[in-house]
Amino acid sequence: xxxxxxxxxxxxxxxxxxxxxxxxxxxxxxxxxxxxxxxxxxxxxxxxxxxxxxxxxxxxxxxxxxxxxxxxxxxxxxxxxxxxxxxxxxxxxxxxxxxxxxxxxxxxxxxxxxxxxxxxxxxxxxxxxxxxxxxxxxxxxxxxxxxxxxxxxxxxxxxxxxxxxxxxxxxxxxxxxxxxxxxxxxxxxxxxxxxxxxxxxxxxxxxxxxxxxxxxxxxxxxxxxxxxxxxxxxxxxxxxxxxxxxxxxxxxxxxxxxxxxxxxxxxxxxxxxxxxxxxxxxxxxxxxxxxxxxxxxxxxxxxxxxxxxxxxxxxxxxxxx
Amino acid sequence: xxxxxxxxxxxxxxxxxxxxxxxxxxxxxxxxxxxxxxxxxxxxxxxxxxxxxxxxxxxxxxxxxxxxxxxxxxxxxxxxxxxxxxxxxxxxxxxxxxxxxxxxxxxxxxxxxxxxxxxxxxxxxxxxxxxxxxxxxxxxxxxxxxxxxxxxxxxxxxxxxxxxxxxxxxxxxxxxxxxxxxxxxxxxxxxxxxxxxxxxxxxxxxxxxxxxxxxxxxxxxxxxxxxxxxxxxxxxxxxxxxxxxxxxxxxxxxxxxxxxxxxxxxxxxxxxxxxxxxxxxxxxxxxxxxxxxxxxxxxxxxxxxxxxxxxxxxxxxxxxxxxxxxxxxxxxxxx
Numbered sequence: 001x002x003x004x005x006x007x008x009x010x011x012x013x014x015x016x017x018x019x020x021x022x023x024x025x026x027x028x029x030x031x032x033x034x035x036x037x038x039x040x041x042x043x044x045x046x047x048x049x050x051x052x053x054x055x056x057x058x059x060x061x062x063x064x065x066x067x068x069x070x071x072x073x074x075x076x077x078x079x080x081x082x083x084x085x086x087x088x089x090x091x092x093x094x095x096x097x098x099x100x101x102x103x104x105x106x107x108x109x110x111x112x113x114x115x116x117x118x119x120x121x122x123x124x125x126x127x128x129x130x131x132x133x134x135x136x137x138x139x140x141x142x143x144x145x146x147x148x149x150x151x152x153x154x155x156x157x158x159x160x161x162x163x164x165x166x167x168x169x170x171x172x173x174x175x176x177x178x179x180x181x182x183x184x185x186x187x188x189x190x191x192x193x194x195x196x197x198x199x200x201x202x203x204x205x206x207x208x209x210x211x212x213x214x215x216x217x218x219x220x221x222x223x224x225x226x227x228x229x230x231x232x233x234x235x236x237x238x239x240x241x242x243x244x245x246x247x248x249x250x251x252x253x254x255x256x257x258x259x260x261x262x263x264x265x266x267x268x269x270x271x272x273x274x275x276x277x278x279x280x281x282x283x284x285x286x287x288x289x290x291x292x293x294x295x296x297x298x299x300x301x302x303x304x305x306x307x308x309x310x311x312x313x314x315x316x317x318x319x320x321x
Numbered sequence: 322x323x324x325x326x327x328x329x330x331x332x333x334x335x336x337x338x339x340x341x342x343x344x345x346x347x348x349x350x351x352x353x354x355x356x357x358x359x360x361x362x363x364x365x366x367x368x369x370x371x372x373x374x375x376x377x378x379x380x381x382x383x384x385x386x387x388x389x390x391x392x393x394x395x396x397x398x399x400x401x402x403x404x405x406x407x408x409x410x411x412x413x414x415x416x417x418x419x420x421x422x423x424x425x426x427x428x429x430x431x432x433x434x435x436x437x438x439x440x441x442x443x444x445x446x447x448x449x450x451x452x453x454x455x456x457x458x459x460x461x462x463x464x465x466x467x468x469x470x471x472x473x474x475x476x477x478x479x480x481x482x483x484x485x486x487x488x489x490x491x492x493x494x495x496x497x498x499x500x501x502x503x504x505x506x507x508x509x510x511x512x513x514x515x516x517x518x519x520x521x522x523x524x525x526x527x528x529x530x531x532x533x534x535x536x537x538x539x540x541x542x543x544x545x546x547x548x549x550x551x552x553x554x555x556x557x558x559x560x561x562x563x564x565x566x567x568x569x570x571x572x573x574x575x576x577x578x579x580x581x582x583x584x585x586x587x588x589x590x591x592x593x594x595x596x597x598x599x600x601x602x603x604x605x606x607x608x609x610x611x612x613x614x615x616x617x618x619x620x621x622x623x624x625x626x627x628x629x630x631x632x633x634x635x636x637x638x639x640x641x642x643x644x645x646x647x648x649x650x651x652x653x654x655x656x
Contacts, residue, residue, distance in 0.1 A: 035554045052547040058573060059554055260542035269543060287543050304540050 001025045001063075002093060005278045008251050009096055015253060018275055019045035022282050029063040033281050036061075046255060046264065050271045050283035053232045056084030061281045064089050073124035073231040086231045088279050091127065094234045097276035098128050101249035105238040106192060106225065109133060109166055114155050116140045116169030116177060117196070124231040125196065129168045136166070139177075146173045148180030155219070156185050164190030167219065168227075170197040174215060175206045184220050191222040195242055196229065212242045228300060232284050234276035237298060245297035251275040256292050257285075259304060267291040269304060323366050325428040326401040330393070332424040334358045341417040342535070343389040345498055349532040350389070353496055353630075357390035360634040366401040369635030373644040376402030377466065380647075381440045383448035383458060384418055386411035388501035394634055395447055396421060398644055400430045407441050408434040445647035466647040470639055473502035473606035474576045475620075475629055478594060479510040480612035483517040489627030490583070491524030493609055494564075495532050496630040499578040502606045503630050506578040507586055509594045514568050514585045515557065521566045521583060522559035529581070534563040537580045545579055552584070571597055576604065591615050606639065607632075 001022065008018050023042060027034045037049045051061060056075065060066045069087035088094065102109065113136035119126045120142075130136065137158075139151035158165055165187055169177070174195060193215055195208075212224050226239030228246045237246035237254075248254055252275070256268040262285075270292075271285045290300040334355060342350025370376065380399045384392045392408055399406050406425075410418035418434050425432040433441070438457070440446065445466040448458050455469045477493065479486040493505050510517050545565075552558045552567035559566040564581040571586040574597065588594045595617050598605060608620040609629040616623055621640045622632065635643060 032554045036550050038553055052543050052550060054543065054547045055550050058547075058551050258542070259539040260537060260545075262542065262546065285543060285546065304543065 001029075001278050005093055005251070005275050006096065008275055009093070009100055009249075012250060015251070015275070016045055018251075019048065019253075019273060019282065022275055022278055023048045026063050026278070026281060030061060030281065032059055032061050033063075045253060045273055048273060048283045050273075050285040051281045052285045053084065053230065053287070056086060056232055060085060060087050062087050063279055071127075072122055073127070074122040075231045084231065086124070086280060091131075093276050093278065094124075094127075095131050097235045097249065097251065098131065101235060102132065102238060104249070105240055105247060106223075110164040110190060110192065112136070112158060112161075112163050113166035113168070114139065114151060114158060116146060116151065116167070116173040118142055118170075125168075125170075125229065128229070128236070129166075129194075132168075133166045140169070140173050146176040148177045148182075151177055152180065152182040152185070155187070159185050159187045159191075162188050164188045164192075165222075166192050166194070167222065168194040168196065171195055171206070171208070171211060172197070174211060178211075178214050178218060182218065184218050186220045187222050189221060191219070193219055193222045193224045194227050195224065196227040209243060228298070230284075230286065232277075232280070233272055233274050234279075235274045245293055245299045247297045248272075249276075254292050254296065254298050256290060259289075267301075270298065270300075322403050322430070323363055323370075323401045325430055326366060326397050326425070327361070327363055329400075329421075329424040329428040329430060330358050330361050330397060332427065333393070333421055336420055336424075341389055341420055343386060343411075343414045343417070345389070345535040346533040349495065349498065349535065352532055353390055356496070356631045357393050360631075361394060361397050365634050366397060369398045369643060370402050372635050372642050373398065373402065374646075376404050376644055377444035377647050378403070379405040379407070379443040379445075380644075381407045381409060381443040381446045383409045383440075383446065383450060383454065384411055385450040385454075386413045388497050388503075389414075389417045391449060391501075392418060393421060395643065396425070396432070398635070400425060400432070402644070405431040405443075406433075407443060408432065409438070409440060410434055410436050412436045445644075447644070447647075468641065468644075468647060473604055473621075473639060474506050474578070474601070475503050475605070475607035475609070476598070477505040477508040477609040477626060477629065478591065478612060478615060478617075479508055479512060479517055479626070480591070480610070480615065481512075482611070483510070483512055484520045486611045486626055487517060487520035487524045489611070489625070490609065491521060491528045492627050493629040494525060494581060494583045495528035495534075498534050498537070498580040499582070500580070501630070503632065504578045505583060505609060505629055506576050507574055507584045509571070509586050509588045509597075511588060511590060514587050518557060518559050518566050518568050518585055521585070522561070522564075525564040525566065525581065525583075526561050529561060529563050534581050541579055544577075545582065548575075548579065548582065548584065576601055591617065595619065 071088040073086040075084035113133040115136040115138045117125050139147045215224050224242045226242040229236035235252050237248045239246045253273045255271045258265045259269045270288050270290050273283050287304045289304050290298050338351040338354040339347030408418045422432045422434040447468045449470045552569050556568035568585045602619045605620045607622045609626045611626050
């Protein structure tokens with residue numbers, strides 16, 4: 001199946017046919033997903049049962065013996081007591097998917113960068129950014145947060161070298177960095193600022209448009225773009241410029257569904273059908289809300305209001321006495 | 322005042338319950354309303370007053386959204402004791418509070434109500450709801466005696482005949498569409514979970530026909546599907562259009578109820594149940610059980626199945642005598 005997916009990413013093909021082939025293959029090779037699907041009649045890709053992303057906290061959905069996993073990506077766990085885990089045998093298709101689509105959206109990536117995303121082997125975001133630009137300098141750690149002053153100094157120094165930079169960061173990391181005292185830095189043409197994630201689980205929130213404008217004023221000359229991804233998805237969507245709809249790769253389709261019934265809707269909870277997820281499950285239901293445009297791009301609206309958080313502390317907060 | 326209060330409650334009970342039910346079906350709202358008022362009569366109110374001791378001369382009750390009948394017994398007891406009552410209604414749906422106040426005023430009882438967060442000067446406050454609500458009330462009224470009732474959850478235990486247990490437990494699940502701290506979030510059993518699951522499915526279907534489920538919070542959909550998916554993969558699902566019974570490992574216990582979904586967990590003994598719930602001790606409310614002599618100490622109330630959502634009156638609520646200790650105390654009378 002891996003070859004089929006690789007061929008699709010490289011050369012294209014019929015999404016419908018490949019999705020149905022992958023669905024049948026995953027049912028045959030992923031016993032947990034097979035039980036999850038049960039007796040369902042799948043006639044087209046939209047019928048393929050989507051696994052709630054939160055179920056990765058309880059179950060390891062793999063199309064191979066889980067003991068053979070060499071990579072484990074964990075979810076952020078910002079709104080839950082436990083973290084989900086995504087097991088992969090390797091990241092070959094993940095890396096191919098990520099690079100193919102980002103270069104389609106942004107062109108060739110810079111070869112140097114300043115990173116404000118989490119590091120560590122269990123971060124899919126960190127893995128992706130390091131794969132894009134090996135050897136980036138990191139200025140974020142989960143223990144200490146953003147090292148803002150050092151990041152501004154490194155950015156200024158790197159900009160003076162004259163090479164374009166790749167600057168990935170989460171929205172809240174950029175907000176922290178912008179809070180620190182700094183002078184605007186002029187960066188070389190071709191520099192990309194990648195903003196990902198929202199402010200879930202954070203006390204503080206900055207409107208996206210304000211964040212993008214402030215970034216453009218502070219990192220002068222950079223192209224500010226948006227990235228949407230999650231540990232449970234091998235592929236990402238890109239918004240160019242940031243604030244525009246997110247564009248999925250040709251090997252991914254997105255549906256908005258009614259949050260309660262799961263029926264297709266003009267606006268609702270987002271389901272992703274990602275062929276690059278061949279090692280886990282192709283169809284993932286998130287708790288993010290948005291609308292799918294006629295061209296397949298996605299306008300993201302945020303988290304589902306009132307979605308039930310899990311884990312001790314937050315779960316109990318939801319119990320109305 | 323006791324007689325006036327009883328007459329006011331009779332007027333409320335005679336009203337059409339559907340519009341008061343905060344989204345419950347009319348049939349279910351009616352059953353819940355009758356169930357809530359039934360224990361309130363002259364004798365029980367006098368008994369409640371005796372237990373409570375001196376009632377504050379004025380009382381504000383902060384009413385949460387969800388279990389629409391919550392303020393009835395508290396208001397009745399306070400009024401029967403001669404207090405003036407102010408009801409802070411849930412902004413989202415104040416219909417029951419409005420109706421309750423109207424019925425009381427018609428009987429000459431002193432009741433006011435509103436949805437404004439600012440409370441009038443009162444001798445004591447009783448509040449239900451979120452932590453933030455409690456904090457803001459405490460900060461705004463630091464000197465006022467204050468009884469707060471926050472987050473709790475309840476569970477059921479079945480050790481005997483699963484068929485009899487299912488008939489009763491289904492009523493606990495159906496009432497209030499599983500909202501509130503007395504709704505069973507899960508049922509633990511030492512018996513055959515598959516027999517219990519089938520029996521519960523049959524009983525929940527019967528409940529659905531008699532007391533249909535009302536509209537649900539759309540945002541619960543992904544969690545509903547997560548629990549169904551988890552049970553399909555690791556256990557068993559029995560479901561209808563408006564209800565579900567799931568069977569999963571006790572390791573997957575979640576202390577949050579979903580509307581008309583009940584999850585079965587198998588335990589070896591009541592001792593294991595107690596041990597499993599030990600980390601949740603401070604949030605436990607009610608244990609419905611079919612097992613004679615089963616008295617898990619961690620719960621404030623242990624009752625037969627079928628009575629989880631129908632507490633007696635008067636009673637201790639979360640371990641405290643209703644309205645006791647609020648007269649003449651100063652700030653923070655919470656347990």
